[in-house]
Amino acid sequence: MASPLQPYPQLRSVLQRLQGVPPWALLSLVINGLLFITVVVMLRQLSRAGDDVLRQANAFAADPYVAVAPFDPELGRRHSLDYEQWVALLAAEAQAAVALNAPRQNILLGDSLTLWFPSTMLPGRKTWINQAISGENTGGLRDRLYLLDDTSPEAVFIMVGINDLIWGGSEADLVYNVRRMVNYLRQTHPEARVVVQSILPHGGETATWEGRDRLLTLSPDRVREVNDQLKLVAVETGADFLNLYPLFANGDGYLRADLTTDGLHLNQNGYMVWRTALALFNETDFQP
Template sequence: MASPLQTHPRLRSALHQLQGVPPWALLSLVMNGLLFITIVVMLRQLGQGGDAVLSQANAFAADPYVPVAPFEPSLGPRHNLDYEQWVALLAAEAEAVVAIDAPRQNILLGDSLTLWFPANMLPGRKTWINQAISGESSGGLRDRLYLLDQTDPEALFIMVGINDLIWGGSEADLVYNVRRMINYLRQTHPQARVVVQSILPHGGEAATWEGRDRLLTIPPDQIRTVNSQLKAVAIETGVDFLDLYPLFVNGDGYLRADLTTDGLHLNQNGYMVWRTALALINETEFQP
């Protein structure tokens, strides 16, 4: 399928001159280049103490730009839920979305990294539905996708896998579960855009997260290898792959200290980087 970037007149001419190079590889280079440029500019503005202004998450807001409040990750009463209760809550939220027929549904799927994404930092003019669970594994996420069967998503964003690696799960099982998720979502939501996001690096020795010892058992090469496999599955199944890893990694292969709270989870700057990547990919049209 031809993407809008590939059909742009100037890029079409460039692609013609680069025959033999896979189109997906060229698109990946273009997207990563734009991401790096945009994010460097935004982080520089933060460093200068300027006011960060981002789109509001509320769908079809009259003014798509509002100041971002200080970042304070919190799960509120969800801290007290066990896994089954959490799934039941997400089921109720999905049913509510169906009942009101929310417009332009974009669904976030994943673990605590996704769960703590500040709602007011998500790209505007869409209805964002956060279906993440803290501590989620690829197997758990795979088994609860049925909760979304009656929804009408415009796009679904998957980020999962770090907990599989933290608890010693196999790379093969993780990649297999993501493949099954893609196949399931393509079958139940054939018109929706499915975006697989790369696993992020961790902070290594600099991490202060309570499970730091488990993080240290995951070498940077392992995360890069899994991400390569996830990208291959995305290409093979015809869905999008959003490679966030290069935006978060430092020169030693670990999570950049300026983007994290504890070497695993993200701070406001980290979510701004992620938000920018989502906004950019959302600007490209999707042809199923």
């Protein structure tokens, strides 16, 4: 399979001339370049989609971590990239990390909660590779893990499953898929720590997210039960389990209002809580 960098000899030439630059800076440069190319192709395909799409695409071209932002009031809106385009983009980013031999690779896997994690808030002294897609479920994530086969992560963090529950998926399938993910990652990256993170609570009656009615059918007890099963999967497969749920839940088991924008997604305070948990987890040698 040809490298995604082969069609762009100018990019390869630039990378050769910048070999003295720190890998962290090179990785950012390559990812931005690949993202720009992807967005240009996307704009040609979607030129009739209107000015709103163009504004979102320009935001992506300016910064690979800018989405319709975790601090934007219209969090229910989807990205202008469709699922297949996101997968292609993430494949290119993973290959860029491989090509640059990025040090201390830590991979984030999940849905919009992970996707919108501000890169500037992630713990330092690591290369964070965000491989999340908005709206992702466990089946979709399971089927694209092969994109990471050539990477060399020291840790892989998984948070996925809330979309399965929101859209009517079964707990059994959710847990089965996470088990398959962990087993696959432990086989392909035996030296890496695989960290299963708990599903977060939602805001219940106070939620303003566009799918609020679906949230109301998902009880806190069911979320806790799924998290108990995910912890068991981690124990049985030799992975680690990071239980974030208690940090985000109020006394009734719903998402704390001060940590969310709409009862499902996180605000800056929410990401600070998550960031602190990741930092402490790293400092304690990934032990739960």
